[in-house]
Amino acid sequence: MKTAKFKRVIIKLSGEALAGDVSYGIDPKVINRIADEVCAALKLGVEIGIVLGGGNLFRGAALSGEGLERVTGDQMGMLATLMNALAVRDIFEKKDVESRVMSAIPMSGFVDHFHRRKAMYQLRAGRLVIFAGGTGNPLVTTDSAASLRAIEINADVLLKATHVDGVYCSDPMKNKDAKLLKKLSYQDVLDNELGVMDLSAFCQCRDYNMPIRVFNITKPNALLNILTGKDEGTLVS
Secondary structure, three states: OOOOOOOOOEEEOHHHHHOOOOOOOOOOOHHHHHHHHHHHHHHOOOOOEEEEEOOOOOHHHHOOOOOHHHHHHHHHHHHHHHHHHEEEHHHHOOOOOOOEEEOOOOOOOOEEEHEEEEEEEHHHHHEEEEEOOOOOOOOOOOHHHHHHHHHHHOOOOEEEOEEEEEEOOOOOOOOOOOOOOOEEEEHHHHHHHOOOOOHHHHHHHHHHOEEEEEEEEOOHHHHHHHHOOOOEEEEEE
């Protein structure tokens, strides 16, 4: 019987991760596989919060370069994370996992408004908590929402789901000889300008000593490997 090495975690799941092989929206195969791993982790007693991005539906930063006001674009991006959250919640509930969506943007009748103590209560009760709406503010990414929520709910680690196996010494898409780095300090990341996550979010994790584990969400059982203590991906601490 596997045992969990963490009590409470935050998983940062980008919109692109939800899209999988489709060009827009959510790939059912991808989200169902992720949901199965999360369900297995919940059965081990791990308390899980998920912070969702919205890039599979809308990217405000990209469109701001075409003339759309940046603040408006970011607000639209926050709404995209809410659309993702509603879809993800329903997928989990079809798997008999009690789930709550908490949004940084008040949206009465759709989801609950984020409240730190209520979020921690839901986690302790064994429910999956899905955090949407980013931070509720423009000009920051959902990476910042992930670091903020991880710190607020006293998570043991922030798990950043990506499409690569971890942090490399250079871009593995451009350099086939790029080396996977298994363990880094916060200062290593800054000194070598490694793109772990949005810089402001990363510095927030550093300042509050929040460990970050970067891993490949498309790799089967990668999430469970991390939660049961196996050396998966890259640890930044």
